[in-house]
Amino acid sequence: VHGSELARSLPGRRYTDADVFGAELERIFARSWVHVGRSDRVGRPGDYVCPTVGGEGLIIARGPDGSARAFFNVCPHRGTRLCDVDSAGNAAWFRCPYHLWRFDPSGRLISAPMLAELEAAGFDRASGGLRPVRLQELHGSLWVSLASEPAPLAEQVERTIRRRFGQLDTFQRYGMERLATGAAREYEVAANWKLVVENFMECTHCGPIHPDLCRLVPAFRSGRASYHGGEAGVELAPEVDAFTMTGRSSRPPLPTLAAGDHRRFHALVLLPNVLLVLVPDHAVLLTLFPIAPARTRIRCEWLFDPDELARDPNTVGDAVELFDRINRQDWAVLERTQLGVGSRAFAHGGVLAPSEAQIVDFYDFVRERLDGAAP
Numbered sequence: 001v002h003g004s005e006l007a008r009s010l011p012g013r014r015y016t017d018a019d020v021f022g023a024e025l026e027r028i029f030a031r032s033w034v035h036v037g038r039s040d041r042v043g044r045p046g047d048y049v050c051p052t053v054g055g056e057g058l059i060i061a062r063g064p065d066g067s068a069r070a071f072f073n074v075c076p077h078r079g080t081r082l083c084d085v086d087s088a089g090n091a092a093w094f095r096c097p098y099h100l101w102r103f104d105p106s107g108r109l110i111s112a113p114m115l116a117e118l119e120a121a122g123f124d125r126a127s128g129g130l131r132p133v134r135l136q137e138l139h140g141s142l143w144v145s146l147a148s149e150p151a152p153l154a155e156q157v158e159r160t161i162r163r164r165f166g167q168l169d170t171f172q173r174y175g176m177e178r179l180a181t182g183a184a185r186e187y188e189v190a191a192n193w194k195l196v197v198e199n200f201m202e203c204t205h206c207g208p209i210h211p212d213l214c215r216l217v218p219a220f221r222s223g224r225a226s227y228h229g230g231e232a233g234v235e236l237a238p239e240v241d242a243f244t245m246t247g248r249s250s251r252p253p254l255p256t257l258a259a260g261d262h263r264r265f266h267a268l269v270l271l272p273n274v275l276l277v278l279v280p281d282h283a284v285l286l287t288l289f290p291i292a293p294a295r296t297r298i299r300c301e302w303l304f305d306p307d308e309l310a311r312d313p314n315t316v317g318d319a320v321e322l323f324d325r326i327n328r329q330d331w332a333v334l335e336r337t338q339l340g341v342g343s344r345a346f347a348h349g350g351v352l353a354p355s356e357a358q359i360v361d362f363y364d365f366v367r368e369r370l371d372g373a374a375p
């Protein structure tokens with residue numbers, strides 16, 4: 001709904017219905033490039049993580065050659081899940097617990113108890129490896145695509161950045177590809193993933209539930225400043241030097257920033273599943289993993305200049321505490337919202353303020369992709 005007509009939020013069932021959720025997994029998460037975290041999640045050869053993307057369990061592992069690869073977390077022998085969902089670690093190989101087939105981090109089948117017999121019967125060992133999934137590293141992050149012919153990743157990401165800032169330069173000044181993860185937390189939130197995205201796109205809730213955020217960025221107190229703050233971002237409070245609990249930081253601004261960035265706060269959404277905050281001395285990167293209509297796993301990564309982290313890895317606590325608090329405030333109110341949106345009283349949805357046009361764009365993004373595939 002555009003123009004002078006007041007925009008409405010989505011009908012309640014869009015946040016609760018299993019068929020809607022299934023269509024979103026299939027048509028959004030199985031067709032776009034999906035962010036799974038920072039490259040340093042699997043920084044060393046043998047490192048692996050096992051996220052769920054588009055309803056599929058995946059293994060992401062860095063091979064001895066230094067390349068990160070993704071595979072379906074499915075044993076090709078009889079279909080058994082290889083690794084526990086959300087497990088992570090470092091391994092020289094993956095062994096299926098059922099009949100002990102073993103695979104290396106490049107996905108190759110390296111041994112199986114009856115391999116000689118199978119091969120004698122015509123089994124092709126080279127084709128018996130783990131089924132690969134497309135993976136690319138861009139801007140220091142891991143992205144996967146379940147699509148058979150995905151559009152280029154850079155196109156997907158940069159189109160959004162250009163729409164947000166009018167150009168790529170602002171984003172590029174933060175040097176995302178070189179930032180290192182100083183801390184990470186994972187949350188299980190009993191709310192639909194779209195509520196999490198919408199919440200990040202508006203700040204009329206900031207005054208009521210985020211006192212620390214409003215202390216540091218007073219423009220958010222009125223709720224009128226978009227959380228995204230337009231192309232120029234939003235100013236930190238005059239008495240504050242950094243986006244931390246204390247408003248101070250021992251870390252200087254990121255070295256590639258321009259002077260005009262030194263007191264700025266930017267937020268952006270890279271659909272379908274990245275929420276990103278850029279502040280002078282760090283970045284906060286949230287990755288959404290929709291698990292069920294009313295369940296979203298959220299990974300939050302705090303990114304810093306690698307030299308600053310090496311200098312003193314213990315100074316990140318002030319930044320982590322701030323955004324962890326903001327996260328928990330959001331998750332609590334979103335879980336409460338999830339409890340109401342399924343009510344018959346919300347069958348036709350709610351209402352959006354005129355300043356929340358971004359949420360309307362997000363609905364359009366979802367609607368276009370669902371294209372009648374869900375009620």
Ligand code: FES
Pocket residue numbers: 075076077078079080096097098099100101
């Ligand atoms: Fe995995 Fe048999 S199902 S080894």
